[in-house]
Amino acid sequence: MQVIDNGQCLICGGEMKFFLTGKDYLYRTSKKDFKIYKCTICGLERITPMPSSVELKNAYPEKYYSLNMVNNMGLLSKIKKSSIQINYACKNLAVKKLVAGAMNIFYYFGLPENFKEGSRALDIGCGDGYDVQLMRHCNWEAYGFEVGARGSLENVFYDSSLDLVDFGGMQFDLVRMWHSFEHMKDPRACLVVINSLMKENGFLVMAVPNTRSVAAWFFGKYYLGRDIPRHLFGYNDKNIVTLLAKNNFKVIKIRYQSLNGIAASISNLINEKFKTKLDWQGNFIWIALWLPLEYFISFARLSDQMSIVVTKELSE
Numbered sequence: 001m002q003v004i005d006n007g008q009c010l011i012c013g014g015e016m017k018f019f020l021t022g023k024d025y026l027y028r029t030s031k032k033d034f035k036i037y038k039c040t041i042c043g044l045e046r047i048t049p050m051p052s053s054v055e056l057k058n059a060y061p062e063k064y065y066s067l068n069m070v071n072n073m074g075l076l077s078k079i080k081k082s083s084i085q086i087n088y089a090c091k092n093l094a095v096k097k098l099v100a101g102a103m104n105i106f107y108y109f110g111l112p113e114n115f116k117e118g119s120r121a122l123d124i125g126c127g128d129g130y131d132v133q134l135m136r137h138c139n140w141e142a143y144g145f146e147v148g149a150r151g152s153l154e155n156v157f158y159d160s161s162l163d164l165v166d167f168g169g170m171q172f173d174l175v176r177m178w179h180s181f182e183h184m185k186d187p188r189a190c191l192v193v194i195n196s197l198m199k200e201n202g203f204l205v206m207a208v209p210n211t212r213s214v215a216a217w218f219f220g221k222y223y224l225g226r227d228i229p230r231h232l233f234g235y236n237d238k239n240i241v242t243l244l245a246k247n248n249f250k251v252i253k254i255r256y257q258s259l260n261g262i263a264a265s266i267s268n269l270i271n272e273k274f275k276t277k278l279d280w281q282g283n284f285i286w287i288a289l290w291l292p293l294e295y296f297i298s299f300a301r302l303s304d305q306m307s308i309v310v311t312k313e314l315s316e
């Protein structure tokens with residue numbers, strides 16, 4: 001995917017102006033400073049210039065979270081796995097709704113509550129394939145895509161870019177981008193590919209950080225959702241709707257959710273200021289401490305993350 005650095009916002013055409021400088025505070029893969037530019041009209045954020053392919057490759061260490069989901073099953077992953085399995089296995093609609101409701105209060109995982117036997121799903125940016133395996137276990141016909149050389153999982157497609165993958169003409173009931181869209185070098189090209197992969201009545205479910213959030217405003221360059229230099233773009237709940245609409249999608253629901261944004265952003269800040277190596281991101285007690293505040297902020301629609309359910313806009 002080719003990226004054009006022309007100083008214009010790719011969503012609204014507005015002027016991109018320098019916003020902040022920051023570096024990799026989360027995994028400390030390099031000491032290099034990266035600049036983020038921000039659209040003066042719609043607020044789209046973008047790393048400028050784009051990190052090189054080598055810089056991006058080096059920015060994903062072996063311990064990167066999505067590559068270690070299967071082996072590092074934390075408490076949250078275990079709760080997630082059980083609740084999804086119970087929900088999909090349950091035949092009683094009332095109980096199903098109850099389980100789904102409880103799941104959503106706790107945390108929405110981006111897997112639809114209702115599942116029809118044999119539905120086909122594609123998890124883009126599937127990491128080590130944890131959710132692909134989970135869906136297959138629940139009788140989905142699930143596939144994944146991940147950037148990189150061929151891995152060992154047979155249901156996962158690997159390549160340097162999504163548009164290069166040959167899906168053999170398959171179309172999907174569900175395309176899922178769970179915290180992967182903000183890593184895409186060319187969001188518009190990515191949406192064109194996704195649109196072509198979705199069945200007419202299919203769904204796209206995505207989760208992205210929200211730059212119109214309390215955490216983004218308060219923590220600035222330390223905000224977990226900016227995750228320099230891995231997050232190439234930063235979206236908010238308005239400009240992403242515009243971007244999707246311009247690419248023939250219709251947003252049917254936005255969920256405002258926070259989980260570990262504040263806990264991890266504080267850890268980023270302290271580690272940088274005091275040269276410590278605290279790993280609070282995976283500490284459930286530390287995360288739980290901030291949950292009441294996170295819930296309150298999510299209720300006010302200023303959460304550090306958002307999940308979006310999208311359908312195809314069909315031409316008449």
Ligand SMILES: [Zn+2]
Pocket residue numbers: 009010011012013014039040041042043044
């Ligand atoms: Zn803009």
